Amino acid sequence: MDPLRQSPSPCSSRPSSPKTPPCEIHGYVGIEDVLDQLKIKAMKMGFEFNIMVVGQSGLGKSTMVSTLFKSKVWKCTPPGLGMPIPQTLQLKSVTHVVEEKGVKLKLTVTDTPGFGDQINNDKCWDPILGYINEQYERYLQEEILITRQRHIPDTRVHCCVYFVPPTGHCLRPLDIELLQRLCRTVNVVPVIARADSLTLEEREAFRRRIQHNLRTHCIEVYPQKCFDEDINDRILNSKIRDRIPFAVVGSDQEYLVNGRCVLGRKTKWGIIEVENMAHCEFLLLRDLLIRSHLQDLKDITHNVHYENYRVCRLNESHVLPRGPCWVNLAPTPPGPPVAPGPSKVCRQAREDSDDEEDDY
């Protein structure tokens, strides 16, 4: 899948692929066995997935992660639970290796306790963006080494799940600010947290209003419309886009319902089943994140967000030569070497040709 919709860079003098006359195969060759080879190689190497949960305290982020991966992700009590509200935003990262049916997954979950909890929440997104950019920076540094590792460890955040508090009205200014900034650097999946406090009608109205807000402020959440490859993708992703943000409920406790053991929340008026589509949309979130779009999330992170970061970074520090010539003959006077500074928020370098200077 080629998620990047950029037009080919004007400097590419060679076409991306030569003319290929299609040839007919008269018998058995065995090309399709390469799929098996791929599978074996992938299983041996294992997969990596890094997810970040962002939202205010008490919205059930840690519980949601535990529910998603059906295990106690946090070694001790989840951060933020029962502890005093931290003064500043701290990011806590924990890594696990899970295995299912021979498939090994190295899962890294980053939590953000203290987000949006202060009186003055100005620039509270800086640590988050700093963390994300730091992971990109780490990958970039590994990539430009002379002697590279065979497999560069991937700590880049593939997906950021943003928890919207269930006010029932619309997105708050804090949400909008953060989403605007986050969507430019990472794949964001917004969810309505603690959806058991809203009735179904309220949920729908809330959802529509959030979607309207997102459209008004030009916030592109995952799955981004511009990365749809073909008609099938568009149809599939439109269905998902219609339901975003998902209204989710998380729980790690099991109760007996109708003879079955289900994850749920027990209240005086009933048991909310987490995996029941009639009660909440947790299954949709899980399917999106894990069962169907995990590889796509990783691809878009690698091909789009990381490349954008790289372009910004290299442009600002003249790390690598521009174009085919190896020496930069720009007439800037030689100054002191620029040390790799703190990560910056990079602007999107997509089809908006007006705000990206042409290097060639």
Next chain:
Amino acid sequence: MTSEVARHLLFQSHMPTKTTCPSSQVSDDEQKQKRENTRSLTMSGHVGFESLPDQLVNRSIQQGFCFNILCVGETGIGKSTLIDTLFNTNFADHESSHFFPHVRLKAQTYELHESNVRLKLTIVNTVGFGDQINKEESYQPVVDYIDAQFEAYLQEELKIKRSLFNYHDSRIHVCLYFISPTGHSLKTLDLLTMKSLDSKVNIIPVIAKADIISKAELQKFKIKLMSELVSSGVQIYQFPTDDETIAKINASMNGHLPFAVVGSMDEVKIGNKMVKARQYPWGVVQVENENHSDFVKLREMLICTNMEDLREQTHTRHYELYRRCKLEEMGFTDVGPENKPLSLQETYEAKRHEFYGERQRKEEEMKQMFVQRVKEKEAILKEAERELQAKFEHLKRVHQEERMKLEEKRRLLEEEIIAFSKKKATSEIYQNQSYMASGSNLKKDKDRKNSNFM
């Protein structure tokens, strides 16, 4: 076809048994995890990420695969026929002449479909290899071509705005080296070429036109070839034996190298089937018969089992080696002089300073030279001017002198004229006086004389 289905099942059946891995592997994993500061998590239910390999495969199917084969061998040894037979198509390649002065490489790309897999196959053939009388330069174009593909990829990777996933990978993934079936040993050209290629590409040697050699000779030939390769230190591609599913088959195939192959697209009726074969008066050599040739083994190894590994080796071993050498050549290092890690950027900045300083110096030099030349020219011109001035003065003086002389002459002339007119006046007076004294005849005579005189 049933063998393929069986193989699929074999692969699939091996996947779930990975959970029950032997205890030694578990402790290895644990140690690794301890080192990485991660811990293993047991899930209480089914999460569903076992579909991850399928997601990966789906993405690859959509992207399509790319495979590049380089065939090196003498003209007429059967490279095109073998490729045709391997991929069961007619790639429409005509015979090439034996009279090329230099070795050239010809690349052609084809798109093949099998079930839902799209393969973009590039075949690179050497044209004119081994035909020249002087073969010293024969292998250099091949090495240059391989390097050029690595270079193109490196350039793309180093660009600021790059599109790697869109990039048509033209790096050579495997090199099939065709050995002539002499039955004795490797030719010197073969050794030289393979030695220069072994660190740049995965080499699989094949014995071409193997129907010339008898079975007994073939065994000896293979042993001789392998021992020659080993003793010369040529590193040919070894089929990987680290994964249990294919370790056994790969290990046994490693023992059959180099494969003795026969290629043919012609079909001959054997029994009641049409098979690919070569028909001779003394019998029929069947291409896909394991007793007659190793063709099936080659196809197995090249395509069915190890295509992905070949691509991976090219990318992670050969390309990385090229990249490292190239960047080190440019002066970039990872570690600075005091053994502190040096970033690419600092080195680059240093180099930029250096080059910039160099440029400044050269500019200064040129300026100096220019000024020098100007001065010289100016001096010459001044000299010329002075000379002209002197000439002018001289001429003027000469002119002046002439003029004075002429003036002098004129003055003398005028004086003479005055003197003459004076004389004339006085002589007339005298004549008048004498005429009045002597009478009229004399006067008439004198008049007559005077009139004659005048």
